[in-house]
Amino acid sequence: MVNQDFINTLLLTGKLAGWTTLILFVIGFPIAYLLANKRFWFKPIVEALISMPMVLPPTVLGFYMLVAYSPQNAVGQFMANYFDVRLAFSFVGVLIASVIFSLPFMIQPLQNGLTAIPKSLQEASYTLGKSELTTFIRVLIPNMIPSIITSIAMTFAHCIGEFGVVIMVGGNMPGETRVASIAIYDEVQAMNYQTANQYSFVLFIISLVILTIIYSMNGKKKILF
């Protein structure tokens, strides 16, 4: 019998991954567009910073986020004073950390998708009198749907499996920060292998479905150009 805690934990995991993906999609697209289209001297450092979560242990980022969230530091103080939000060991805190930690999974596929579109398509649209925004919406986005799906799926899948950052920043608070990956660890510690197995199986299936979608999309990508 599936208990309510199990459902709640999965719903919280989905909520964290869903919000992270949505926020990253909104802020990630303009960043990917700038990186794909503009040249500026500090571009390599921006690209390096965005890619850092790919190589950095999650605990490193988690540690710095935790330090930043402390009410004794500027960010934590600002959030506490102006928004009455305590970031450490809260859902919002985990969400912010998750957004930062998943940046490359959203931005890199979008940037690759944008750079794969021949520059002449963009230029042809400009010579036909269309603005940058119209070109973006009517020419670029429709020609990079597989990259958009890949970036959304990768971000979502990565978020669902995130462990290190969540445990550092959010701890293990049921209903607030206890996501499925942490619940697995917790249940194993408590030797509840059956529950750990249930969580693991759900995460396994979700990841498999998402990756299958990504690979089927990558197969279709080659037809257009």
Added chain:
Amino acid sequence: MFKIDIQHTMQTSDGKKMLEVCTEIPDNELLCLFGHSGAGKTTLFRILAGLTRPDKGRIVFGDTVWYDSEKKINLSPQERNVGFMFQDYALFPNMSIEKNIRYAQKEKDEENVDKLLTLFDLELLRNRKPHQLSGGQKQRVALARALAAKPSVLMLDEPLSALDSEMRSALQLEILKAHNLLQTITLMVSHDIPEVIKLATTVLVLKNGAVVNSGKPEDVFESTNAQMRVLKCII
């Protein structure tokens, strides 16, 4: 009248080269740019279309200043209204042939879409996507699309380079058709002397970024000797 006086440093595989072009093109001319790869033909087109900013100079089309380095005027490609046909045709893969043409229109005009589809013999292909077309069909769509915007000048960057000789010959007539329909200036890049003689009213020979010869094609390529001189000159 198109007045061009520009200087621009080009980055080529042989290092930096200076592109210097100073010419005036009267209305209704079909001008062919003739020259070896790397001579600066495509760069000149990009500069005229507003896709590349030259180092300095002045470009005036009719009464409108498109570019003036001293007065810091530089109209965007959107403001220049150039019908630019790219070497790779740059058809939008997500749109059907009909939608590619419709996208180019400043104001919706279904009648004109139908007219262009008929003119370039594309009616049966109207709902196909660009990747379902042959090279020659793509070229016709690209021409129709460039015309749909009712451009003030038509620029064709090596429009026939990827085609076989039979197709080339048929499509040269399409280009003439487009030029006559628009009744404005058409600029075209070509490497093919018979093609230049067949189509152009004027030819501009470019070598290493400089204009080395210009005039009526029959004068520039008047005899086999002259053709050899031009070819030797640009190689």
